[in-house]
Each structure stands twice: as structure tokens, then as C-alpha cells.
Amino acid sequence: DAGITQSPRHKVTETGTPVTLRCHQTENHRYMYWYRQDPGHGLRLIHYSYGVKDTDKGEVSDGYSVSRSKTEDFLLTLESATSSQTSVYFCATQEPGDSEAFFGQGTRLTVV
Amino acid sequence: DQQVKQNSPSLSVQEGRISILNCDYTNSMFDYFLWYKKYPAEGPTFLISISSIKDKNEDGRFTVFLNKSAKHLSLHIVPSQPGDSAVYFCAASERNNDMRFGAGTRLTVKP
Numbered sequence: 001d002a003g004i005t006q007s008p009r010h011k012v013t014e015t016g017t018p019v020t021l022r023c024h025q026t027e028n029h030r031y032m033y034w035y036r037q038d039p040g041h042g043l044r045l046i047h048y049s050y051g052v053k054d055t056d057k058g059e060v061s062d063g064y065s066v067s068r069s070k071t072e073d074f075l076l077t078l079e080s081a082t083s084s085q086t087s088v089y090f091c092a093t094q095e096p097g098d099s100e101a102f103f104g105q106g107t108r109l110t111v112v
Numbered sequence: 113d114q115q116v117k118q119n120s121p122s123l124s125v126q127e128g129r130i131s132i133l134n135c136d137y138t139n140s141m142f143d144y145f146l147w148y149k150k151y152p153a154e155g156p157t158f159l160i161s162i163s164s165i166k167d168k169n170e171d172g173r174f175t176v177f178l179n180k181s182a183k184h185l186s187l188h189i190v191p192s193q194p195g196d197s198a199v200y201f202c203a204a205s206e207r208n209n210d211m212r213f214g215a216g217t218r219l220t221v222k223p
Contacts, residue, residue: 004155031209042118042201043156043213050209058210090155099144099163101211103155 003027004104006091012110019078021107023091031094032074033101034058034066036087043090049074050096081111115139116204118214126222131189133217135202138183142204146211147176147187150199159200160187192221 003026013019023032030051035043045058047066055066063085065077078085088108094101117136125131133147143164148156162169162176162185169176175188189196202214 033211035213040121040215041114042116042215043203045210045212048210059212092155096209099146099161100158103148103157105153105155 004091004093004102006089006104006107008107009105010108012112013081015082015111016080019081019109021076021089021091021109023074023076023104025072025074025091025093027093027102028071029093029095029102030071031096031101032068033092033094034064034074034076035090035092036060036085037090037106038087046076046089078109081109083111085109086111114215115142116202116212116214118200118202118217120217121215122218122220124220124222125192127194128191131187131192131196131219131221133187133189133200133202133219135185135187135214136183137185137204139204139206139212140183141206142212143207144205145176145178145185146203146205147174148201148203148213150201150216156201189219192219194221194223197221 005024033048034046044060049055049068091104092101146161147159149159150156178185199216201216203211205211
């Protein structure tokens with residue numbers, strides 16, 4: 001268990017509001033990822049980070065931004081939430097060269 | 113453009129029998145393949161992996177087979193147990209980075 005904490009675990013927000021999800025890890029893994037899970041799509045990569053202040057876009061990055069100012073924290077921001085961003089969001093961490101990535105327990109976000 | 117595909121959304125097997133979960137990929141640059149298992153309200157957990165230099169990897173009841181020419185991999189669970197009931201995700205990566213996942217297959221093992 002890589003000690004990954006996602007907060008909040010559940011959130012309901014209104015369309016048009018900004019939302020920030022937090023991922024905190026205690027294992028000092030260099031790589032961090034944000035995925036969203038939707039029925040029929042599995043897990044899709046939103047953004048990833050290979051180190052502090054080193055982030056890049058994934059498959060479904062539109063409407064999302066990220067920041068990584070410390071190794072242990074990776075923030076995902078929905079700049080103006082839309083109903084299509086209702087989903088379950090997972091954070092993952094990984095050490096370079098390791099095959100296994102570790103996932104947090106997820107954040108269920110509902111945009112109404 | 114889904115680079116990793118799991119075409120069976122669900123699979124039901126009897127306890128003690130074999131479960132075979134399939135996965136296809138399109139990107140020939142993928143060189144590492146993984147299976148994750150997910151229970152409701154939990155994050156995915158790593159199950160087993162295989163690199164492109166192998167065609168089989170075994171870990172207890174779980175075996176992953178890779179057919180590079182067909183761009184196909186499969187996960188075999190023998191014997192299947194009720195506790196194996198979960199959603200299984202296939203994932204692929206290039207140089208161990210940036211995993212791409214399939215849509216998942218929900219396995220139900222009936223007692």
C-alpha cells in the first residue's frame with residue numbers, strides 16, 4: 001500500500017464552479033497520475049506528472065489543469081465544472097522503472 | 113481512440129472452473145502489459161504483469177499470456193473463486209510509463 005490519500009472522497013458541485021481534488025502520497029514516488037473512470041471507458045488518463053513542476057496532458061485533459069509543487073501532492077482542478085465531468089477520479093503513483101502503479105480509493109464527483 | 117480494448121463487458125463462471133479474460137491493443141510500441149483488479153468503492157490494485165519479451169507469466173492461480181503478433185493478451189484464473197468476483201482492467205504502457213487502460217470486464221464467480 002503506497003499510502004495514497006484522495007480528498008474529498010465525495011463531492012457534489014454546481015455547473016460552472018471551480019473544483020480542486022487533492023492527491024497526497026507518503027511513499028515519495030516520482031510519478032503521479034490522474035485518471036477518470038466512466039462506464040464503457042474504463043480508466044482514462046487526464047494528466048500526469050514525472051516530477052515537481054513537471055506535468056503533461058493525457059488523453060482527456062480538456063477542462064482540467066494540474067499542479068505539483070511538492071513531490072507528495074498532485075492537485076487536479078476543474079476550472080469550470082460541467083455535467084460531463086461527473087465521474088469517479090483516481091490518483092495513482094509510480095516509481096520510474098517499476099511496473100506497478102498504486103491507486104488511491106477514488107473521489108466521486110457529481111456536477112449538477 | 114481506444115488503444116486498449118476489452119470487448120467483453122462481463123463474464124460469469126462457476127467456482128472451480130477457469131476464467132479467461134481477453135484484451136486487445138493497437139499500439140505496437142506498448143512493451144509492458146498489466147492486469148488490475150477492482151472491487152466496488154476501492155481503487156484498482158495490481159494483479160500481474162508481463163513484458164513484451166515474454167509470452168507467459170504465472171503467479172499462483174493467475175497466468176497472463178501475450179501474443180505480440182496478434183496484439184492480444186489474456187488473463188487465466190484457475191481455479192476461479194467467489195472472491196475473484198471484481199472488475200478486471202487490462203493496461204498497457206510504453207517503457208513503463210503512462211498506462212492506458214481498457215474498459216474493464218466484470219467477472220462474476222458463482223458458488
